[in-house]
Amino acid sequence: MARPPVSIPEIVRQFGPTLNRIPANGWKADQEPDRIVKTHCCFCGQQCGIQLKVKDNKVIGFEPWEDFPFNQGRLCPKGVKRYMQDEHPDRLKNPLLRKEGAGFAPVSWDAALDKTAGEIRRIQQSYGNDAFALLGGASLTNEKAYLMGKFARVAVRTANIDYNGRLCMVSAAAASKKILGIDRSANPWSDIPKAKAILVAGSNVAECSPITTHYLWQARENGAKLIVLDPRMTPIARNADLFIPVRSGGDIGVFNGMLHVMIERGWINREFIARHTTGWEQVEEVIRKYTPEYAAKIAGVPASMIVRAAEIWGPAETSFLLHARGIEHHSKGVENCMAAINLVAATGRIGREGCGYAMITGQGNGQGGREQGQKCDQLPGARDIENPEHRAHIAKVWGVPEESIPHKGLSMVKLFEAIHDGQIKGLLSICSNPMVSLPNNAYVREALEKLEFFGVIDFFMSETAHYADLVLAGSLMEEDEGTTTNVEGRCIRHRKVVEPPANARVDWKIICDLAARLDHAEKFSYNSPREIFEELRRASQGGVADYYGMTWERIEQENGVFWPCPEPGHPGTPRLYEGNKFGHPDGKAHFQPVEWRPAAEEPDSEYPIVLTTGRVVSQYLSGAQTRRIGALVDQYPQPLCEIHPLLAGKMGIAEGDFVKVESRRGSVTVRANVVKTIRPDTVFVPYHWPLDRAANNCTVRVIDPVSNIPEYKICAVRVSKVPPPQDEIAQLEVQQGGVR
Amino acid sequence: MNEMEFFIDHSRCIGCRACMQACEECDTHRGASMIHLETIMRADSVQTAPQVCMHCEEPICAQVCPADAIKKTADGIVQSSLKPRCIGCSNCVLACPFGVPKYKAEINQMMKCDMCYDRTSIGKGPMCATVCPSGALAFTTREQIERTRQGVAIREWSFGGEVVKTKVNVLVPRHVHRIDVSVEQLGMTSTDEYDVANLLMGEPNGRK
Numbered sequence: 001m002a003r004p005p006v007s008i009p010e011i012v013r014q015f016g017p018t019l020n021r022i023p024a025n026g027w028k029a030d031q032e033p034d035r036i037v038k039t040h041c042c043f044c045g046q047q048c049g050i051q052l053k054v055k056d057n058k059v060i061g062f063e064p065w066e067d068f069p070f071n072q073g074r075l076c077p078k079g080v081k082r083y084m085q086d087e088h089p090d091r092l093k094n095p096l097l098r099k100e101g102a103g104f105a106p107v108s109w110d111a112a113l114d115k116t117a118g119e120i121r122r123i124q125q126s127y128g129n130d131a132f133a134l135l136g137g138a139s140l141t142n143e144k145a146y147l148m149g150k151f152a153r154v155a156v157r158t159a160n161i162d163y164n165g166r167l168c169m170v171s172a173a174a175a176s177k178k179i180l181g182i183d184r185s186a187n188p189w190s191d192i193p194k195a196k197a198i199l200v201a202g203s204n205v206a207e208c209s210p211i212t213t214h215y216l217w218q219a220r221e222n223g224a225k226l227i228v229l230d231p232r233m234t235p236i237a238r239n240a241d242l243f244i245p246v247r248s249g250g251d252i253g254v255f256n257g258m259l260h261v262m263i264e265r266g267w268i269n270r271e272f273i274a275r276h277t278t279g280w281e282q283v284e285e286v287i288r289k290y291t292p293e294y295a296a297k298i299a300g301v302p303a304s305m306i307v308r309a310a311e312i313w314g315p316a317e318t319s320f321l322l323h324a325r326g327i328e329h330h331s332k333g334v335e336n337c338m339a340a341i342n343l344v345a346a347t348g349r350i351g352r353e354g355c356g357y358a359m360i361t362g363q364g365n366g367q368g369g370r371e372q373g374q375k376c377d378q379l380p381g382a383r384d385i386e387n388p389e390h391r392a393h394i395a396k397v398w399g400v401p402e403e404s405i406p407h408k409g410l411s412m413v414k415l416f417e418a419i420h421d422g423q424i425k426g427l428l429s430i431c432s433n434p435m436v437s438l439p440n441n442a443y444v445r446e447a448l449e450k451l452e453f454f455g456v457i458d459f460f461m462s463e464t465a466h467y468a469d470l471v472l473a474g475s476l477m478e479e480d481e482g483t484t485t486n487v488e489g490r491c492i493r494h495r496k497v498v499e500p501p502a503n504a505r506v507d508w509k510i511i512c513d514l515a516a517r518l519d520h521a522e523k524f525s526y527n528s529p530r531e532i533f534e535e536l537r538r539a540s541q542g543g544v545a546d547y548y549g550m551t552w553e554r555i556e557q558e559n560g561v562f563w564p565c566p567e568p569g570h571p572g573t574p575r576l577y578e579g580n581k582f583g584h585p586d587g588k589a590h591f592q593p594v595e596w597r598p599a600a601e602e603p604d605s606e607y608p609i610v611l612t613t614g615r616v617v618s619q620y621l622s623g624a625q626t627r628r629i630g631a632l633v634d635q636y637p638q639p640l641c642e643i644h645p646l647l648a649g650k651m652g653i654a655e656g657d658f659v660k661v662e663s664r665r666g667s668v669t670v671r672a673n674v675v676k677t678i679r680p681d682t683v684f685v686p687y688h689w690p691l692d693r694a695a696n697n698c699t700v701r702v703i704d705p706v707s708n709i710p711e712y713k714i715c716a717v718r719v720s721k722v723p724p725p726q727d728e729i730a731q732l733e734v735q736q737g738g739v740r
Numbered sequence: 741m742n743e744m745e746f747f748i749d750h751s752r753c754i755g756c757r758a759c760m761q762a763c764e765e766c767d768t769h770r771g772a773s774m775i776h777l778e779t780i781m782r783a784d785s786v787q788t789a790p791q792v793c794m795h796c797e798e799p800i801c802a803q804v805c806p807a808d809a810i811k812k813t814a815d816g817i818v819q820s821s822l823k824p825r826c827i828g829c830s831n832c833v834l835a836c837p838f839g840v841p842k843y844k845a846e847i848n849q850m851m852k853c854d855m856c857y858d859r860t861s862i863g864k865g866p867m868c869a870t871v872c873p874s875g876a877l878a879f880t881t882r883e884q885i886e887r888t889r890q891g892v893a894i895r896e897w898s899f900g901g902e903v904v905k906t907k908v909n910v911l912v913p914r915h916v917h918r919i920d921v922s923v924e925q926l927g928m929t930s931t932d933e934y935d936v937a938n939l940l941m942g943e944p945n946g947r948k
Contacts, residue, residue: 027771061765064870075871080761206754210873217752217875221890233934235754235786245936302942617756631764635757645783646937655783676784676935 002454004466005098008691009728014103015461016090017623017735021630024058024087031055038065039495040484041079042139042477043620045361046071046211047486048079049559052478052497059086059478059498069559070189070486076210077618077632084629085476086498090460092473093502104461104471109505109513112470116428117517119453119469120156123426129157129406133415133424136163137431138362138369139621140507141482141494142547143532145365146380146539147511147524148430149373152406154398154523155515159409160424162376164432166412169366170707171333172323172359178334178592179341180350180357180576181583182544183382184367184489187320187356188562188574193218194354197316199227199309201251201340202326202713206235207617209324209360209487219320225312229254230326231612232642232684233677242308245679247300248612248714251327252596255339257295257306258313259287259346267314272348276580279591283342286593298596300679313343318354325362325614329712331600333704339594346591351577361487363621364477368485371545371563372536376409380536381543390543397539399523411708413438413701420447430457430474430507433622435464436690439699439710440665457510462624463690463737473504480506481529483555488574490560491550508532541566544583599714600702601664603681607716609647610682611661613695614713623688627735638734639689640673643719644680648672653721658739660722661685663715666697669725670739683719687712691737692729746855746869747885747893748790749911752876755779755788759868759877766856766867769820774853775868776839785934790877792868793818793840793853794895795907801832801841801852809850816907817857821850837899837921855908885911894918 004011025031033053041048049068053061062083064073085091095112096104107115123132134156136148145163152161173183180186192198192215205212216236220226228240229251237243246254262268263284273280292303299306313319321344327336341357349355361367373380373394380397383390385408395402410418416438418424438444448454448467456468465471478497485491500506508529515524526532530552540563541548549565549572562572582589603610618635620626627633641659653659655674660667661683668685669692678684687695700715724730725739732738755777763773776791799818802810809825810832812818821832821841828848832841841852856866860879864870869879878885885893891911896918897904903918912919932938 022771029767029770064762064865064867066865066870071873073865073870074873075758075762076756076873077758077761080758080765080871206756206874210754210756210758213752213754213874218888221888233786233936235788238786238934239751243939245939301940304942617754631761635761644937674783676932676937677786678936679940680937 002448002451002467002469005100006103008466009732011103011461011466012732012736017627018090019630019633019735020084020088020628023060023084025055025060031060033060036063037495037497039478039497040492041075042082043078043364044209045363045366045487046209047364047484047492048075048211050075050079052083054497057498059083070488070490071211074211074214077635078620078626081629081631084631085625086478088628090628091501091504092459092461092471093504094473096471096473098469109503112472113513113517115470116455116472117514119426119455120518123452127425130159130409131424132156132158132426133160133419134158135412135415135427135429135432136161136374138163138165138168138366139364140369140431141365141480141484141529142368142372142491142536143482143529144507145369145374146372146536147508147532149380150398151511151515151524154400155518155520157404157406159406160376160415161374161409162412162415163369163374164412164437165363165366165370165375166708167437167710168325168362169359169370171328171704171709172337173370174334174707175337175341176359179338179345179590181589182576183370184545184576185358185487186350186576187358188488188490189215191354191356191575192216192320193222195219195318195320196224197227197313197319198224199313199319199321199343200236201229201321201323202328203322203324203360204230204234204326204614205360208362208615210617212360227309227312231679231682242305242312244299244301244305244309247679248610248682249330249599250299251336252332252339252594253295253298254301254306254309255343256287256290256594256596257292257299258310259343260290260295261292261307261310262314262346263287265310265314267310268346269348272580273346276348276582277345277589277591278586279593282593283591286595319347319349320355321357322360324360326713329709330714331702331704331711332597333709334706335594338592342591342594345589351575351580356575358487365484367487367489368483368491371485371540376411381540382545383543393542394539397535413703413708413710416444416447419450422450425451426453427451428455428457429464433462433464433624435462435467436622436687436694436696439696439712440701441694441697442666443701457507458624459504460624460628462622472510474507474510475500475504480508483533483552485563486560489562491547491555491563492560493552493555600711601700601714601716603716607663607718609717609719611663611698611715611717612682612684612713613687613699614684615688616686619686619688621688627688633735638739639668639670639686639693639695641670641719642673642675642678642684644676644678645674646680648674651719651721653719658722658724659719661698661717661719663698663700663717665700668693668695668697669722683717689737692725693737693739743881744860744879745882746792746866746908747878747880747911748792748908749876749878749889749891750789752874753788753790754874755786756873758871758873759790762867762871766859768854768858769851772844772851774851781931784931790868791838791840792877792908793855794838795855797905797907800835800837804831804835806831817855819857820852820854823849826850837897837904892916897921
């Protein structure tokens with residue numbers, strides 16, 4: 001019975017989000033810390049180095065870490081204020097059991113773990129092993145991501161484990177694998193300032209990966225030309241040499257149109273293509289019809305912009321492509337990325353200094369989190385769960401018969417569909433908040449309400465945890481040891497800064513204790529995350545994402561080690577594809593021809609406007625952490641609907657008016673922000689908020705057929721001016737889903 | 741000259757407010773940010789501008805202070821007001837051409853940026869410039885700036901004819917030697933340079 005035990009406002013009153021505005025020990029100055037710990041930010045995939053100040057086992061502040069090479073002390077506002085989630089009044093400190101009509105009440109760990117294990121058993125005995133599913137997250141350390149995959153396959157024996165990286169990196173991953181053969185950014189960030197042409201497609205770098213801004217600006221200081229594709233003039237687009245305000249979903253028009261011009265003007269590297277690639281003829285065939293004029297209709301921009309982009313990109317001596325969710329969050333997300341990567345392969349500008357390609361990882365461990373085996377189709381080392389050799393290797397490391405390892409399970413959106421359809425009856429989730437992050441929130445809620453058992457491991461009462469039978473109080477990043485792998489493919493060390501408070505426990509211990517209750521104690525008998533890493537190393541050995549040569553000591557001493565690092569003493573691999581050796585068995589890059597096709601839901605007469613969603617700089621993902629930090633909430637308190645004055649004028653909407661953005665699935669009521677910096681056919685609402693302020697009430701539950709990423713970046717809506725909402729939800733605080 | 745100096749490059753600013761959030765963490769004024777971030781004209785553009793104290797050679801704030809509460813150190817840092825002296829009259833708030841000093845009613849005192857004197861005086865960088873993710877704020881040597889930036893660092897301003905020289909530099913295009921702020925410019929309210937609708941009509945981007 002996975003429904004909120006009391007009303008949502010009642011749960012919110014007890015568990016927040018409330019705002020922490022004052023550091024532990026107060027705003028006092030001159031407090032001599034007991035120690036200063038070098039670690040990393042817990043938020044996005046940049047994984048900036050930061051030092052946390054500790055006094056009396058409390059994090060009392062931060063100090064920039066200028067010696068860490070990636071960010072050299074630089075931080076965004078989230079990183080600066082992340083320490084405010086420590087000692088937070090909302091922090092969960094005990095396992096909590098749902099009590100109908102009364103809320104959530106503390107129970108002992110034994111009772112909580114016994115119940116969870118008992119429900120896993122009961123559901124699996126009644127409905128089959130796969131009727132119990134697990135959901136992981138890409139903010140987990142490598143160690144925890146590895147543990148989740150092993151827990152699913154060895155202890156729970158379910159095929160159905162997936163993770164929220166499915167909402168983030170999978171289109172980039174699939175495209176990169178198809179063309180280049182490896183799912184990782186091809187270059188370290190130090191190559192960016194050495195490039196003479198830079199193409200940033202669908203990435204609001206300034207707000208979503210702020211540290212990367214300095215790399216882009218440094219490239220421009222060195223004479224690079226910057227091209228930015230985005231339906232909105234973001235802060236980096238403002239200073240780009242060429243800003244292309246592409247229609248959401250029209251990116252292939254720009255990429256294919258550019259390639260058309262490049263072929264026509266001889267700006268492709270035919271020698272490289274002949275020696276190091278396959279499939280060029282098919283691409284050339286498809287590209288023939290993408291004249292700038294034809295491409296411009298798809299892209300929704302003047303043809304001259306596409307020609308200009310080709311003129312910058314085509315003849316450049318060195319170049320760097322970066323893309324992110326803006327082109328990836330589509331039902332053709334993989335195709336969008338492939339069309340972009342074709343532009344890299346056609347010039348042969350990859351695998352050397354200043355020449356390359358990167359996907360900008362969104363979540364903290366977006367890279368590592370997808371390599372260690374918590375994806376429904378992968379085993380550790382980025383291995384294929386259907387490949388007999390890969391299965392045999394992992395079976396040996398785990399000490400289990402190969403046939404006992406389940407086969408490919410359902411990806412995250414399909415997993416929720418299976419819950420909705422009644423095929424999956426139980427779910428244990430960690431590090432995920434689908435009630436905010438999945439498309440079509442009403443559908444997600446219906447699904448959660450159908451679960452016979454729903455367990456959540458989290459450190460705060462997320463909006464998703466409202467629907468749980470049991471909430472297990474887990475750990476913050478700074479409360480445990482481990483590693484993550486940053487946007488560049490650099491594996492870095494997170495340090496335990498403080499102990500988890502009161503009766504909260506480190507996540508890996510919760511998982512191991514559950515495994516023990518499922519009669520697999522001996523395979524989960526780790527004494528520390530370091531022991532998990534030692535096993536992860538061996539499991540990854542010989543895989544694509546090979547960590548075998550890494551040790552925690554090396555990672556610390558060398559400020560991170562880039563995979564593949566196949567043996568001890570191997571320097572690691574900051575730059576992939578050197579010497580034009582690609583990741584496919586034939587060593588070549590495989591061009592993929594891409595034809596544009598429309599989005600699942602294009603605007604029509606009934607819903608004539610495009611809604612696109614994204615992030616703001618002061619909030620992170622579903623906001624479960626950042627909507628609890630006062631300084632970050634003050635910076636951008638509630639979601640706003642960005643709308644061009646031409647469009648706003650038609651509907652009589654003025655700055656600050658309340659508007660209802662409504663799709664076929666639901667609506668969100670927010671204030672209007674009338675700005676000239678967005679296409680007049682498109683509105684934008686950031687997605688970090690819950691309930692009636694959730695942009696994902698509107699988004700469409702359609703996924704890319706290859707990557708299974710949802711189409712967050714385009715759906716059809718209508719927008720109308722409405723009176724200020726007065727209902728109970730609207731009265732909540734802004735960080736809780738209210739509106740002011 | 742290897743002296744560390746402060747540089748502002750407004751063209752790099754992305755409005756993320758990491759500077760303000762970090763300023764608030766500085767020990768001398770923990771809990772209150774001394775740097776301001778101006779959102780210029782959000783309806784028209786995403787342009788933002790960080791504003792630290794420019795540390796004028798002849799600080800107008802100090803000159804107009806009837807209580808002699810604002811002192812300049814030998815190394816050219818114009819300090820925040822001295823608590824025992826400040827009478828909260830706000831003369832400095834009105835006089836500063838950069839809008840830096842702010843009167844804090846709750847403590848009846850003016851407070852402003854002192855370039856993190858507690859940090860810079862012991863060889864650390866100011867909080868804002870250390871964390872700034874875009875390099876819009878930088879605390880480094882003039883030589884390093886000249887080597888790595890296309891713009892030129894200047895520190896001379898003219899406000900309607902009144903010349904002000906500052907310790908803090910701003911990066912401007914190479915041909916600019918002094919920033920002239922005329923009175924009529926202050927009334928400007930709108931620009932279509934960044935209007936996406938115009939760009940879609942095939943208007944040139946309006947930028948280099």
